[in-house]
Amino acid sequence: MxxxxxxxxxxxxxxxxxxxxxxxxxxxxxxxxxxxxxxxxxxxxxxxxxxxxxxxxxxxxxxxxxxxxxxxxxxxxxxxxxxxxxxxxxxxxxxxxxxxxxxxxxxxxxxxxxxxxxxxxxxxxxxxxxxxxxxxxxxxxxxxxxxxxxxxxxxxxxxxxxxxxxxxxxxxxxxxxxxxxxxxxxxxxxxxxxxxxxxxxxxxxxxxxxxxxxxxxxxxxxxxxxxxxxxxxxxxxxxxxxxGRKIESLFPSSKTERGNEVLSVKNLSRQGEFEDISFSAYAGEVLGIAGLMGAGRTEIARTIYGLDKPDSGDIYVQGERIDIKSPQEAIERGIGYVSEDRKKLGFIPRLSVRQNITLSSLRQHAKGGLLQAKSELAAAQTVIADLKIKAASPNQSVVYLSGGNQQKVVIGKVLLSSPSLVILDEPTRGIDIGAKAEIYKLINQLKEKGIAVILISSELPELLGLSDRILVLAKGKLTATLSTDEATQETIMRYAMQP
Amino acid sequence: MENSYKERLRGLGKYGLFIAFFAICLTLTFLAPTFLTVQNLMIIVTQVSINALLAFGVTFVIITGGIDLSVGSIVAVTGIAAATFAHPDTYPVIVPIGMGLLAGLAFGAFNGFIITRSKVPPFIVTLGTMTVGRGLALILSKGRPISNLSDSFNFIGGGKILGVPTLILILIVTFIICSVILRKTVLGRYMYAVGGNEQAARASGIQLSTVKMVVYALSGGLAALAGILLTSRITTGQPNAGAGFELDAIAAAIIGGTSTSGGTGTMTGTLLGALLIGVISNGLDLLNVTSYYQQVVMGVIIIGAVVLDSLNQSTR
The missing domain is CATH 3.40.50.300 (P-loop containing nucleotide triphosphate hydrolases)
Incomplete structure (x- = not known):
């Protein structure tokens, strides 16, 4: 040189x-x-x-x-x-x-x-x-x-x-x-x-x-x-x-018919976090949740998923009032949660891609308590192919994957437990634009499959581009429910800043 | 409001040990009239000193995020090494001392070498060398105690200078040196850095392997000092000496507030931890509590100390 x-x-x-x-x-x-x-x-x-x-x-x-x-x-x-x-x-x-x-x-x-x-x-x-x-x-x-x-x-x-x-x-x-x-x-x-x-x-x-x-x-x-x-x-x-390619449109439009009510939350409160929250989520619909940091979005998701207990209020799944005490029960009821904190709640770094993907649904691959390696691997491979996860092999450790691929592993894990409701909490935080586009496509696919999706995000273009309805929270209170026609960045911010 | 509560909890964690120590001493003074006598206090410090020396070394190691289980065996090996050269009318007293210290430093450096070169956790490595060390002590002594040691050698750990037992004097000097290393030298700073955030230490240009080598060698050297003093005090080199001492030393460090996750700990805390263990077992003796109960009490105190530490951690 x-x-x-x-x-x-x-x-x-x-x-x-x-x-x-x-x-x-x-x-x-x-x-x-x-x-x-x-x-x-x-x-x-x-x-x-x-x-x-x-x-x-x-x-x-x-x-x-x-x-x-x-x-x-x-x-x-x-x-x-x-x-x-x-x-x-x-x-x-x-x-x-x-x-x-x-x-x-x-x-x-x-x-x-x-x-x-x-x-x-x-x-x-x-x-x-x-x-x-x-x-x-x-x-x-x-x-x-x-x-x-x-x-x-x-x-x-x-x-x-x-x-x-x-x-x-x-x-x-x-x-x-x-x-x-x-x-x-x-x-x-x-x-x-x-x-x-x-x-x-x-x-x-x-x-x-x-x-x-x-x-x-x-x-x-x-x-x-x-x-x-x-x-x-x-x-x-x-x-x-x-x-390496032009990203044509980040948010491909996806029209689906709104189906049955999957989740309904009535007057849910948890001291210091959120107060008197009521809303419903429907099959085949993306329900966006907007709000500033500390508005209580993640806290509501954690409560629905059984990570925290509500002080008062009711949660109905498929019309039945239930008391979710742990994530395990939530998964059994068909609720999946993709946490905003991938590293802490999303994946287990020491385990491989395959082991992480099948973690929530491992019992489906066990007979008499013994793991069936073939069926587990097959399930993992299907997810890897469906979600286009880029990994050297299913046995590669998750820590070597890029942020976007790690996120796909977490989503894949949730999908394998065949949920009827998926809560995505900041699903594209810290991942690059190419992987973002793929996650967006995936969200639309979930919706088309008739899954109810709750999307929590701080990126307004993302919320506006994907959601069918948007809830706005401010300081733990629900301040607005906006339809796609009403929602703009300005209206969302106005409701998010309300006392 | 919540903040001031947290602050208070943190404060309690910081001074909890001092408060506990003096509360126990005060209680014992009332319960056992012979507790607060110069003679009894000297007995306590003498009994505590061997454990305290080991605990100083272990504190260095735990601060860097490691552990050293081999110190009890090093006590035996170095005691035998010293006793071998300490018979009357053979070598001057500096030779057995030098041989013992050399053996301990080498043993510790070997621990450090294996730990830094392999990726085997310190717990496993020192568990292995603990067994190796015990075997070495038995081989070197042919399984028999080595007695008939010179008077000058027996003076090191059993004598008195101006009425003060040499053990206490050596303890004080070693304590000061160890404190200074930890608080006032670059090496001490690096120990906290390596244990507090190994990646950050590495990215700051600190040679992790050098720091760890030095730390394990120090631990070995301090264990050697304890081994020599113990041999001198009981006037015999015992291949079975020091069995289980590593656990008392770790207990002293932990009671003294050294976090097993690394990055925190002080020599003052460890000294206080060792003294607390000594005071409690002495007090329970004076109150005629059988040694079976003493063990239960000690275990509860160790767990209590760690619970206090974790409370402290979670309030950050």
């Missing part, structure tokens, strides 16, 4: 395989001094793997990394940090038991020499200075675990820039920030690039990408697609590059 002085970081031919699956295949990247270089791609495109290799957390199978003309391929985390690459981790890699200052300088106290004295007063002083420069108001001796998510993210940012890095990788740095804090971050980025620091910026938020980046590189399925100046791209072209 020609050593070009303009480029501070040059990556070529990078390949990395995880247990047989190619995460990166012959990927390249070239970053100039002082630019904001956006790295785009769907979840599972290989962005995170590429970044982990850059900072030395993973070693590539083959390929070349040059940083300021020097070879960096076999770097360890500390070498890489010393040379001047640092990263803002999406998962916010911080130690909850340590203080803000201790976290900011972790790994760099006295150059990390194990047997040397600490000077916390000095660390606190430096941290205070740094946070003040950033315009952030957090005391440096606060324990990390007392901070809000947004504050943690600011600390993660402080940690990355405190290193005097020449390249800073920012992986979804704004996911927990308010608009004001995003503005602060963008100000910091402007100062850094003016000093010649290069930023590699990863985000799913298109408006941010176009607001801040100079150059955009796109990855897809672990391969390099292209690099272009941001000014030459528009959103549609970029999405086409990322997805």
């Amino acid at each position: 020609q050593a070009n002085q303009d480029y501070i970081l040059q990556v070529r031919g990078l390949t990395k395989t995880f247990s047989g699956v190619k995460a990166l295949d012959n990927v390249q990247l070239a970053v100039r001094r002082g630019e904001v270089h956006a790295l785009m791609g769907e979840n599972g495109a290989g962005k995170s793997t590429l970044m982990k290799i850059l900072i030395g957390l993973e070693t590539p199978d083959s390929g070349e990394i040059r940083f300021e003309g020097e070879d960096l391929t076999t770097g360890h985390v500390r070498d890489v940090m010393k040379k001047g690459i640092s990263m803002i981790h999406q998962e916010m890699l911080l130690v909850p038991e340590l203080t803000v200052a201790q976290n900011i300088f972790l790994g760099r106290e006295k150059n990390g020499k194990l047997f040397s004295w600490l000077n916390d007063r000095n660390l606190n002083h430096q941290a205070a200075e740094l946070l003040k420069q950033m315009g952030v108001n957090i005391a440096p001796d606060t324990p990390m675990k007392r901070l809000s998510v947004a504050q943690m993210q600011m600390v993660e940012i402080a940690k990355a820039i405190s290193n005097d890095a020449k390249v800073i990788i920012m992986d979804e740095p704004t996911s927990a920030l308010s608009d004001k804090e995003v503005a602060t971050l963008f100000g910091i980025i402007k100062d850094l690039t003016a000093k010649g620091v290069a930023i590699i910026y990863i985000s799913h938020k298109m408006d941010e990408i176009f607001a801040i980046s100079d150059t955009i590189t796109v990855l897809r399925d672990g391969t390099y697609i292209g690099t272009k100046p941001a000014a030459e791209l528009d959103i549609d072209t970029l999405i086409t590059m990322m997805v």
Whole structure:
């Protein structure tokens, strides 16, 4: 590769395989001094793997990394940090038991020499200075675990820039920030690039990408697609590059006849969460539920599914009044729930795709208590094919799947217990646009099969595009039931903001 | 309102141990007149000191999110190693001490080596080396106690300086050193980081394997110190010494507020935990409660301490 002085970081031919699956295949990247270089791609495109290799957390199978003309391929985390690459981790890699200052300088106290004295007063002083420069108001001796998510993210940012890095990788740095804090971050980025620091910026938020980046590189399925100046791209072209095909229409229309009442909820209340909620869900209908954070949407779903107990009110399934005490009973009654928190309530990471899919319906595949491997595998394979789950094999561990495919595994699990009502709670949170389109198609298929669907979502276009009716909640109370004709983003927001 | 309640619970967790310790001491003072005498208190601290030394090492390990079950066996191996070189008119007293400490550090470093190189959990590795260690002690001593040790060696753990038992002096010095390591050195900070969030520690450029190696070696070294002192105090190298000590040491650390999930714990807490165990068994002795009941009481206290800790966790 020609050593070009303009480029501070040059990556070529990078390949990395995880247990047989190619995460990166012959990927390249070239970053100039002082630019904001956006790295785009769907979840599972290989962005995170590429970044982990850059900072030395993973070693590539083959390929070349040059940083300021020097070879960096076999770097360890500390070498890489010393040379001047640092990263803002999406998962916010911080130690909850340590203080803000201790976290900011972790790994760099006295150059990390194990047997040397600490000077916390000095660390606190430096941290205070740094946070003040950033315009952030957090005391440096606060324990990390007392901070809000947004504050943690600011600390993660402080940690990355405190290193005097020449390249800073920012992986979804704004996911927990308010608009004001995003503005602060963008100000910091402007100062850094003016000093010649290069930023590699990863985000799913298109408006941010176009607001801040100079150059955009796109990855897809672990391969390099292209690099272009941001000014030459528009959103549609970029999405086409990322997805590999044009997404014709995210929300295909689907007209079905409304069937029987499947679920009816009367005067349901749970203290501090929701109050006097009454509604019905019908077969072959998507019932949307809108509301702001904390409006009580998830809490109602949890109560219907038997995860929480209502204080008062009644739940009727197929016209029969029932008392659901546990998710097991809910499943027996034909209720399925796809949680907003995939990782916590959705799947079991250690288990394979097959084991996760059949988890709720395992008894159907057992004779006299013994599992029938063939019938279990057949069921899993049907789901994998029907939902187009991309996995190396049914026995692959779920953790290696992309977010969208993990979500499909969870939905597949729910469908196998043949529900008559499916509650989807933020089913497309954190998944990319291609997988979103597939989930939307799936929701329409469920409805066409005569299943009653309750869709909880914070994305209004999604709710408007899929729902036949929309309930709006505000502070635990039902404020409106809107038909498709009445519902617009504005009307929904108006009812969602009501006291 | 809910917040202040949580704050209060958290506060209770923080000082609960101090409060419990002094409440028990106060109760015993009233119930058993001989409890609060200089002589009895010295007996308690002497009895506690061996366990406390082991518990300091185990605390380091548990803070990093690991566990060390082999310390009881290290006590035996290092005791035998020291006793072998401690006969009168053979080597100067520094040799048995050095051999014992070396054996312990090597044993601990071996634990650390296996744990960091393989992906086998520390529980399993140290369960294995616990058995290996016991076997080694029996092999080295040919299954027989080693007696006839020099007076200077027997002084280390059994003597007195200005009327204070050497064990107590060594305990105090070791406690201070361990506290300083934990609170004032980069190594100590890394222990909390590794146990608090291993991924974050790694991403911050900390070499996990080095920190873990050092921690297990430290635990081995402290167990060796305990082994040498115990051998000196009973003036015999016993291949069966220290059996079950690992559980008392872990109990002391846990009662002292070290979370088994890693990332928290202090030496002061562990010392207090060890003292609490000592005070209770001493008190129950003075009150003529049979040792059968003492075991039940100890078990209840261990579980109580962990329940308090988990209450503390859930209020975060």
